């Protein structure tokens with residue numbers, strides 16, 4: 001069982017005060033806080049090992065290279081990838097998806113092809129496909145949102161055809177917390193021979209991944225949402241597909257031989273890692289993975305289920321609160337998304353912030369989803385392993401106070 005009191009001691013920022021009150025950090029879907037081990041790893045890199053990778057023949061360069069490659073191997077083992085060279089370091093999930101759109105999409109998509117996305121995608125898994133679709137004459141189609149806040153996979157079956165060359169979807173929605181029917185979508189893709197890309201930005205911090213069991217073609221996530229530093233993300237791809245793709249960015253490190261009129265390219269993963277990589281953050285990501293594994297994903301899931309259960313019950317019982325998403329512990333995870341009657345989500349989150357509670361308000365980079373729900377946005381409280389049941393109660397008290405205050409204002413007006 002997770003003891004949040006013990007875990008919280010490892011996160012220096014959690015002991016600070018905000019607006020004169022102890023910080024309650026419930027914006028984990030945006031980015032997570034960092035344990036001391038990650039912070040120390042960053043400092044240690046710059047104090048002891050700083051050098052560029054792969055280039056120098058000197059000791060420091062070798063140490064820096066080893067640190068990056070150790071993390072790469074650890075990421076491969078974390079996600080069940082057979083080869084470390086199928087793990088490409090990017091800046092974040094957004095860059096990983098753009099890499100696939102440009103390096104795979106440009107080469108393998110042609111006019112008349114289709115890409116199947118979903119109506120709940122983060123803009124990162126929508127806009128890159130819009131860009132490539134316009135360029136190549138490709139049609140985008142969407143698995144619709146069902147009334148219960150999940151994906152209506154059954155109605156998507158009617159859209160299936162060999163024209164669909166890729167199905168790209170988020171494993172866990174950042175705006176609703178709904179868990180996608182991953183296996184069903186992957187099976188649909190297999191039935192028509194389409195490639196698959198899983199946006200695991202929200203999944204990877206909370207649940208285990210096995211790319212071999214899923215047999216997905218691409219998977220993307222960001223270190224900063226799983227206790228690691230900002231500026232380092234992952235793209236996993238199947239070896240034969242990565243081999244067949246052309247590079248995304250050109251420059252140093254991604255080449256084998258350069259002539260004035262053409263170049264040949266490096267082996268995986270370096271073919272996709274042009275220029276000096278984010279060495280320090282890659283090194284510190286290692287410590288984040290160690291931390292998560294030390295706690296264990298089973299424990300993390302059990303703890304988050306308890307937090308979500310409490311949030312659904314306390315907020316769900318307030319008449320002035322409208323909740324979005326499945327509202328069911330088996331189909332929703334890690335966050336609640338809601339509005340307070342009569343309050344714009346930004347005003348609601350400002351009122352909650354006055355209590356020292358960090359939540360996020362707005363469209364959560366899911367404007368088409370908000371349009372479908374016919375709302376300007378939501379207030380989102382997202383949880384992680386260091387949050388406590390008491391913090392959920394503090395959130396509920398802040399929500400109740402904001403709702404009461406608004407009612408009073410309304411009565412005066």
Ligand code: 7TS
Nearest residue numbers: 029030092093094122124170174201222
């Ligand atoms: N995909 C999903 C499902 C996400 O939630 C996010 C970030 C991204 C992609 C992009 O990740 P990035 O690391 O490249 O920025 N989501 C959020 C959020 O919900 N609030 O802030 C960032």
